[in-house]
Amino acid sequence: MRKSLLRMTFRQLRVFRSVCNHLSYSRAAEEMALTQPAVSLQIRQLEELIGQPLFDYVGKKLYLTEAAEALQRASADIFGRLESFDMQLSDLQGSLQGQLSLAVESSAKYFIPHLFAAFRRQYPEVNLQLVVTNHSQAIKRLNANRDDLLIMSRVPTDMNLEFLPFLNNPIIAVAPPDHPLCNQSTLSLPDLTPFPLLIREAGSGTRQACEEYCHQKRAHFAQTLEVGSIEGQCEGVIAGLGLALLPRHAVRRELECGALRELPVAELPLLRSWCLVHPRGKYLSPVAQAFFAFVRDQRSLINALAERFAEPSSASQPGS
The missing domain is CATH 3.40.190.10 (Periplasmic binding protein-like II)
Known part of the structure; x- marks a missing residue:
């Protein structure tokens, strides 16, 4: 490993991830409670450690370089493992705690809150970060490893994915x-x-x-x-x-x-079937593991929840 990479700090990576999420130095500065020059300095220091530029400006729009995309994936893994470690510490103390980062295609956003509410009744100290997206954006999020799990239909066959059809x-x-x-x-x-x-x-x-x-x-x-x-x-x-x-x-x-x-x-x-999806071989946090197991094992509960949505009412029938 390059020795310069060992000098990277968590603060630099947090600033970098914020710039990636917002594609804006000013918005990242606002989120991190920093000045814009301070954000620029952190990114410049990272670029010096890596030896490559992380962002390109085309017109007035910010784009990630290949090096930035690689660092984004690596940083997601680093922070994901730290969060997993925190969850494991909570588990050792006798309770499952932490946050589930879940991305769902827009057609699933009406049902999934009911599903997570049922899960949270078993694990009341788990929080949810829910992102609603369309199919093409969901695939991009899979490639960038941005979420613990995704819920989507039409699972891509050209990607190495684990998926569980559930409804x-x-x-x-x-x-x-x-x-x-x-x-x-x-x-x-x-x-x-x-x-x-x-x-x-x-x-x-x-x-x-x-x-x-x-x-x-x-x-x-x-x-x-x-x-x-x-x-x-x-x-x-x-x-x-x-x-x-x-x-x-x-x-x-x-x-x-x-x-x-x-x-x-x-x-x-x-x-069509909704599927719970993650990249094959991805390390799942304890919270993500628990949610995956819940969806896999609680089919009768999921079907009972789905019955509320399944049948049209009499008001929707012709002649009613």
Whole structure:
């Protein structure tokens, strides 16, 4: 090992990680309660120890160099192991303590708080850091080793990953209650295509799955409107902008109150599995190990939680 690397300090690495997270010296300074020159000095000292630049400016935007990306992965491992050590000390004292860093695709964000609440009833001293992202961003976070665990569908086959499928994510077609299709008792997916379809942004796993499924079923929508969130899609449908294919978990309350109707499409729901994912060989903290074991072993509890989200209410049925 280069002797210069042994002179790196935890403070320098904390400042570096903050700059990486914000891609801004000024925001990192604000987070760390430092001046911007102090942040610049810490980064400059790190660059001298490493012997390579860590950041490039292109225009007014900050980018990580290859050396910075490598250091980011190494620092995540260093701080992860320190946090794990802290958790192990707590475990030796008779209680599991610490923080679970969990990233979830946006379609899972409605269910996962209920799942974590059930977990926390067993481990009340565990805290949660939850990041909501789309599919393409989740893959980037996996590559950067930024989280303890991720919850996603469509697990990449070209990455060396451990994954545990644990629950279906049903995708349904929804419309406003006054839509003409709500009067039909049965529909096929192509019956929806004359109407505008509200879709997610590029990079969304739900959008990709729906596009592939519609292509497979020869259902080609002439008009689509791109909306950058599930909530935006939901409000757009309520406003009468078109139809949408959405996770049933995400629109449970709108179905229950009658703001939306689930259309009786023969080819739906489209079922995908949510999976708990981490890189193969990744060292999991005691808290992450406990959460993984909880999801693996508590299937009956998870299914009971999911029943609240699984069935549409009578208000969402045609003719109700």
